[in-house]
Amino acid sequence: xxxxxxxxxxxxxxxxxxxxxxxxxxxxxxxxxxxxxxxxxxxxxxxxxxxxxxxxxxxxxxxxxxxxxxxxxxxxxxxxxxxxxxxxxxxxxxxxxxxxxxxxxxxxxxxxxxxxxxxxxxxxxxxxxxxxxxxxxx
Amino acid sequence: xxxxxxxxxxxxxxxxxxxxxxxxxxxxxxxxxxxxxxxxxxxxxxxxxxxxxxxxxxxxxxxxxxxxxxxxxxxxxxxxxxxxxxxxxxxxxxxxxxxxxxxxxxxxxxxxxxxxxxxxxxxxx
Numbered sequence: 001x002x003x004x005x006x007x008x009x010x011x012x013x014x015x016x017x018x019x020x021x022x023x024x025x026x027x028x029x030x031x032x033x034x035x036x037x038x039x040x041x042x043x044x045x046x047x048x049x050x051x052x053x054x055x056x057x058x059x060x061x062x063x064x065x066x067x068x069x070x071x072x073x074x075x076x077x078x079x080x081x082x083x084x085x086x087x088x089x090x091x092x093x094x095x096x097x098x099x100x101x102x103x104x105x106x107x108x109x110x111x112x113x114x115x116x117x118x119x120x121x122x123x124x125x126x127x128x129x130x131x132x133x134x135x136x137x138x
Numbered sequence: 139x140x141x142x143x144x145x146x147x148x149x150x151x152x153x154x155x156x157x158x159x160x161x162x163x164x165x166x167x168x169x170x171x172x173x174x175x176x177x178x179x180x181x182x183x184x185x186x187x188x189x190x191x192x193x194x195x196x197x198x199x200x201x202x203x204x205x206x207x208x209x210x211x212x213x214x215x216x217x218x219x220x221x222x223x224x225x226x227x228x229x230x231x232x233x234x235x236x237x238x239x240x241x242x243x244x245x246x247x248x249x250x251x252x253x254x255x256x257x258x259x260x261x262x263x
Contacts, residue, residue, distance in 0.1 A: 023218070026205075026214055026218050029206065029209055030209045030217075033206055033210040034210070038210055039210050039211075067202075075182075075185070076170050076173075076178075076181075078161045078164040078165070079164045080170070082232060083157065083228065083231075083232040083238065085244070091222055094218060094222050097219070098215040098219060100215075101213055101215030105215075108213075109215050110261040112257055112258075112261025113215065113216070113219070113258050113262070114261075116219060116253075116257030116258035116259075116261055117254060119250055119251075119254030119257060120219060120222055120250070120255065121254075123247045123248065123249070123250030123251035123254060124247065125247075126243060126244075127243075127247030127251075
């Protein structure tokens with residue numbers, strides 16, 4: 001039988017990886033998409049042109065690489081922990097992405113938005129004290 | 139505004155659906171205990187034989203393309219926190235679809251997350 005502390009440590013490590021790579025990937029994608037500009041798709045060639053612009057951007061590929069790392073960590077942690085635990089617990093990423101947006105991408109973040117992000121993190125803190133697994137595995 | 143809402147809904151619905159399918163597939167694969175690269179590749183190989191994984195991938199691709207579209211219009215510090223509304227859908231889905239037991243404390247946390255998302259939306263410039 002697996003010890004509860006071991007299960008918690010393993011879960012914590014992988015959620016930490018998710019919180020690191022997820023926001024970084026989103027920030028890089030945002031930076032890349034801002035370079036591409038507003039998407040206007042009227043014809044099929046327009047769509048192909050936009051897809052070419054998107055997938056020829058090095059920043060977007062870096063973002064996708066980072067999100068791939070996030071995804072791998074996510075898949076692994078879901079093999080033992082509840083989805084309804086992992087999803088809220090990883091929501092610290094929402095706070096981290098706002099920090100990236102503000103400090104790296106120089107986005108204007110209003111006080112109300114900061115408060116919203118803070119409350120999201122408090123919600124995560126509350127969720128973090130629940131058991132990571134509530135169902136029996138075969 | 140119309141397209142922003144459509145894209146945000148797509149991110150939430152397709153994203154949550156995809157995650158639920160992937161979670162179901164990973165539960166079928168079983169708990170990962172060996173983290174060596176070869177063992178991890180074997181796990182990924184086993185996961186690829188589960189149908190739910192492919193449905194999850196497809197929905198995740200839809201959510202990813204919607205995310206790219208939304209990020210071309212809005213700031214990342216708005217788009218990503220707003221999509222946290224999927225927590226309510228995800229927890230509900232975990233309870234119904236995966237038969238997970240969700241404690242009142244976890245529900246309270248999810249409610250706070252939803253309140254935070256609402257404030258992020260209100261704080262939109």
